[in-house]
């Protein structure tokens with residue numbers, strides 16, 4: 001019977017040249033290892049070949065390729081250094097030959113999926129780029145008993161030496177690619193975070209300062225209208241007109257500004273009192289308040305205050321209602337803010353079709369709520385008023 005080994009230089013040369021062919025195809029690591037395993041089984045007249053490679057930690061072997069049907073186990077069998085015959089070979093850097101009765105060998109470890117009971121003899125050699133520089137371990141098994149010769153071991157050893165370099169390169173290449181990918185993901189997250197922050201700041205300006213200036217301008221107009229007609233050209237009227245022009249300029253400036261701060265009133269009064277003060281600041285609205293004396297983390301308070309501010313200004317601008325109710329409560333670990341009016345109502349399902357031009361109104365409220373793990377509910381119907389509810393989970397709120 002023909003056998004592998006130096007006794008058959010032709011077969012050996014053929015194996016080595018086909019292996020060189022396989023590893024130079026530039027396939028990925030898994031495919032190269034798979035191809036090499038198939039070649040070795042075929043050419044060495046063994047029944048199965050397993051290729052275990054060291055993982056990135058250098059302390060564990062992972063099965064990376066095998067003769068079918070064991071190829072399906074690639075990536076799913078792991079051995080620590082010193083564990084099993086392959087682990088022993090990896091730890092000692094020396095080949096092992098077992099002709100018969102593996103179970104009697106203390107180095108052998110039975111792994112059910114590898115079906116050791118179907119095979120009798122085995123030979124295991126290190127895959128190393130140079131002595132002491134281990135990349136993995138190569139195992140071949142035969143069903144019928146076979147006495148692996150010194151020449152067999154030598155040949156497998158040289159196959160190991162041949163594939164070690166390309167395997168190591170492929171591994172390094174994969175690691176580099178992984179790092180590059182991680183860098184890309186990191187950059188993406190940074191950009192995303194910047195974007196979120198920019199939007200948050202812009203939202204603050206829109207909902208806070210801008211709305212105040214709008215009210216200011218409104219009051220100035222009302223004052224101008226209240227002046228008797230004969231004083232329309234007096235100094236008072238002129239001053240009010242200038243003040244209103246300034247307010248309009250300021251409004252234009254805030255739109256292009258990029259600053260946002262926590263509303264100072266929150267630090268002075270706390271959330272419930274700030275909401276009560278906010279409720280009094282819409283001259284055309286009577287706002288009833290029902291505010292529990294809750295204390296919440298600063299960023300949650302800011303979010304709720306801003307939502308209330310935008311919601312009330314929507315009531316004032318769009319609902320036509322003369323009164324509204326605002327309530328704040330903590331229920332089973334959630335803080336709930338509700339703003340209800342009995343005005344004209346609207347169809348919330350049509351909002352997506354016409355997002356607010358600035359993008360900070362209802363959309364901004366929803367974003368704020370979701371950023372904090374909460375949600376925004378809009379219940380409204382034409383002619384049936386509007387109820388807006390924001391629910392944000394809070395731990396340990398008082």
Ligand SMILES: Nc1ncnc2c1ncn2[C@@H]1O[C@H](COP(=O)(O)OP(=O)(O)OP(=O)(O)O)[C@@H](O)[C@H]1O
Pocket residue numbers: 314315318319320341343344345346351356357358359360361362363386
């Ligand atoms: N309380 C309300 N009563 C009636 N309609 C409302 C009410 N709240 C919102 N709407 C309707 O929903 C639309 C979207 O509101 P949203 O706050 O998102 O934008 P906006 O107020 O129009 O603009 P922005 O807030 O960006 O200045 C409003 O234009 C209005 O038609």
Ligand SMILES: [Mg+2]
Pocket residue numbers: 310313314361362
């Ligand atoms: Mg709005």
